[in-house]
Amino acid sequence: MKNTPTFIDLFCGCGGFSLGLERAGFKGLAAIDFNPEAVQVFQANFRKIPHILEKDLTKFSPDDLAALIGTNRVDLIVGGPPCQGFSTARQVDGANHGARLMEDPRRHLYKEFLRHVEFFQPKVFVMENVLGIRSASGGQYFTNVQAEARKLGYRVHAQIEECVKLGVPQKRRRQLFIGTREDLPGYFYPKLKLPNRAIADATLWEAIGDLPLLKAGEGEESRDYDISRRVGKISSRAYQYLTQVLQVDKAAKLTAHRARPHSARDLGDFLKLKEGENSGEAIKRGVEFDFPYDKTTFKDRYTRQHRHRPCSTIVAHLAKDGLMFIHPTQNRTLTPREASRVQSFPDWFLFPIARTHQFRVIGNAVPPLVAEAVGTAVKCFLNQSMKHQKQIKFDLSPLPCSEKEAVRWLVPMLDLDSRALKEVPIKDFKKAWYSISFLFMGLHPDSALEHGKEVSYDNEDYSVVSKEEPRLINPRYVQSGWPVVLARIAKEAWRRYEKGFLVEEEFYCSDAQMAGACFRNPELLKVLSDNRQSVA
Numbered sequence: 001m002k003n004t005p006t007f008i009d010l011f012c013g014c015g016g017f018s019l020g021l022e023r024a025g026f027k028g029l030a031a032i033d034f035n036p037e038a039v040q041v042f043q044a045n046f047r048k049i050p051h052i053l054e055k056d057l058t059k060f061s062p063d064d065l066a067a068l069i070g071t072n073r074v075d076l077i078v079g080g081p082p083c084q085g086f087s088t089a090r091q092v093d094g095a096n097h098g099a100r101l102m103e104d105p106r107r108h109l110y111k112e113f114l115r116h117v118e119f120f121q122p123k124v125f126v127m128e129n130v131l132g133i134r135s136a137s138g139g140q141y142f143t144n145v146q147a148e149a150r151k152l153g154y155r156v157h158a159q160i161e162e163c164v165k166l167g168v169p170q171k172r173r174r175q176l177f178i179g180t181r182e183d184l185p186g187y188f189y190p191k192l193k194l195p196n197r198a199i200a201d202a203t204l205w206e207a208i209g210d211l212p213l214l215k216a217g218e219g220e221e222s223r224d225y226d227i228s229r230r231v232g233k234i235s236s237r238a239y240q241y242l243t244q245v246l247q248v249d250k251a252a253k254l255t256a257h258r259a260r261p262h263s264a265r266d267l268g269d270f271l272k273l274k275e276g277e278n279s280g281e282a283i284k285r286g287v288e289f290d291f292p293y294d295k296t297t298f299k300d301r302y303t304r305q306h307r308h309r310p311c312s313t314i315v316a317h318l319a320k321d322g323l324m325f326i327h328p329t330q331n332r333t334l335t336p337r338e339a340s341r342v343q344s345f346p347d348w349f350l351f352p353i354a355r356t357h358q359f360r361v362i363g364n365a366v367p368p369l370v371a372e373a374v375g376t377a378v379k380c381f382l383n384q385s386m387k388h389q390k391q392i393k394f395d396l397s398p399l400p401c402s403e404k405e406a407v408r409w410l411v412p413m414l415d416l417d418s419r420a421l422k423e424v425p426i427k428d429f430k431k432a433w434y435s436i437s438f439l440f441m442g443l444h445p446d447s448a449l450e451h452g453k454e455v456s457y458d459n460e461d462y463s464v465v466s467k468e469e470p471r472l473i474n475p476r477y478v479q480s481g482w483p484v485v486l487a488r489i490a491k492e493a494w495r496r497y498e499k500g501f502l503v504e505e506e507f508y509c510s511d512a513q514m515a516g517a518c519f520r521n522p523e524l525l526k527v528l529s530d531n532r533q534s535v536a
């Protein structure tokens with residue numbers, strides 16, 4: 001247990017993120033959310049996390065938290081600052097760029113997250129948000145999160161998580177910001193793997209097909225449920241989802257399988273939909289609906305899900321109505337238990353709160369399978385990073401010996417256009433590419449191409465480098481931190497990597513990064529020179 005990595009979950013909701021991290025082998029020290037229902041659910045399900053706090057993070061400081069948990073060090077901080085301020089649903093009406101939403105205070109909650117990162121200095125942080133953050137206010141928040149985290153000493157990159165690839169039967173896509181403390185060698189990069197317990201390309205039916213039939217308005221909060229009686233009727237894939245992901249055998253009762261009531265008019269409209277169809281598509285084939293809304297604006301108001309496809313993204317809005325989540329074969333909308341199964345919550349996970357709140361906390365959550373994949377990848381990064389630090393071994397060559405040498409290798413490439421860069425012999429190109437990692441410990445190859453437009457000229461002087469080639473210091477892209485002059489080289493490196501001319505260890509060249517760290521740290525430098533001699 002002593003070596004078990006620790007985490008703190010900020011804006012923890014009902015605990016989707018925490019559940020996945022526990023499954024990946026992390027130990028939670030604290031979880032914080034200001035919503036009483038979310039905290040209630042969290043407390044009902046996490047016995048091992050000692051501090052589950054109902055606190056407003058704009059008022060509760062990291063010092064308060066450190067005093068409470070008895071430490072100011074933690075390996076991982078995760079969190080999902082609320083996303084309503086950025087959701088693309090709001091962009092549809094233009095509000096995402098208008099004055100109203102520009103002022104939405106929820107948009108600044110990422111700063112509370114970063115305040116904790118600054119204080120606790122975790123080795124890694126992972127912040128989750130909706131994709132809308134990429135475009136909100138012309139990309140300003142997307143840039144700010146990364147630029148501000150970099151200033152705190154983190155190597156940051158943004159990656160999109162495709163839940164369906166991680167075994168979640170849902171079209172959900174989310175933005176992850178991953179920061180690794182700059183002094184840790186290695187690159188964290190997008191290799192989230194399908195957790196062992198999961199099945200690839202899971203479908204809605206595999207997640208909910210075994211559940212008892214219900215009519216709208218029917219069901220109980222808790223009932224007996226004998227899964228063994230259903231087993232003969234389900235596929236082997238569904239069986240794996242049920243036993244491994246939903247862990248049905250660990251649930252004493254079936255809970256939260258209670259369908260909402262609907263008006264006779266809605267129920268009549270639901271019946272007009274084919275499986276997998278939305279009302280817009282039905283209107284096109286001549287169906288007439290009775291709903292009284294403008295048929296052009298609200299044409300996609302109803303969706304009947306398809307059994308053999310991933311479900312639409314489960315959203316917190318489910319708390320308001322479930323019209324986009326009509327059951328594939330029954331004339332009603334999904335129950336909270338069905339929504340939670342689509343989110344990959346196990347059946348033993350309890351939601352002892354009112355149904356509306358159940359829908360909200362479930363829709364807000366990071367699917368536990370996704371969190372498990374993230375946790376496993378973080379652990380893998382931490383292990384590799386530690387191995388790198390303990391046993392310095394350089395497989396790549398040639399590596400620069402000094403900053404001066406790195407600059408010398410790099411400079412001839414700076415004025416080449418894309419075509420000329422393509423012609424550079426691989427040996428020389430590698431020397432230049434490794435030099436970048438050697439000089440800039442904090443840059444991440446994954447951010448190199450997604451740098452935005454904004455540039456800054458006020459970057460700190462990096463003595464030898466700036467003297468030798470000032471363009472390597474200023475200007476830099478604010479979003480990615482990359483010197484503007486290196487953008488073309490990064491693009492060419494990506495091209496060569498994708499074509500297989502650079503293998504993974506050469507593209508994500510942590511050896512070169514470590515060599516740079518050694519150069520700047522005299523103690524490590526000794527090890528480096530011993531190694532270099534033995535290589536020679």
Ligand SMILES: C[S@@+](CC[C@H](N)C(=O)[O-])C[C@H]1O[C@@H](n2cnc3c(N)ncnc32)[C@H](O)[C@@H]1O
Pocket residue numbers: 011012013014015016017018032033034035038055056057058079080081082083109361364365366367
């Ligand atoms: C997107 S949800 C996070 C879900 C969570 N990561 C999970 O996996 O279940 C955002 C959460 O932030 C919480 N929240 C919003 N503002 C807050 C604040 N000022 N302090 C604490 N929590 C806040 C909301 O109550 C909500 O539960």
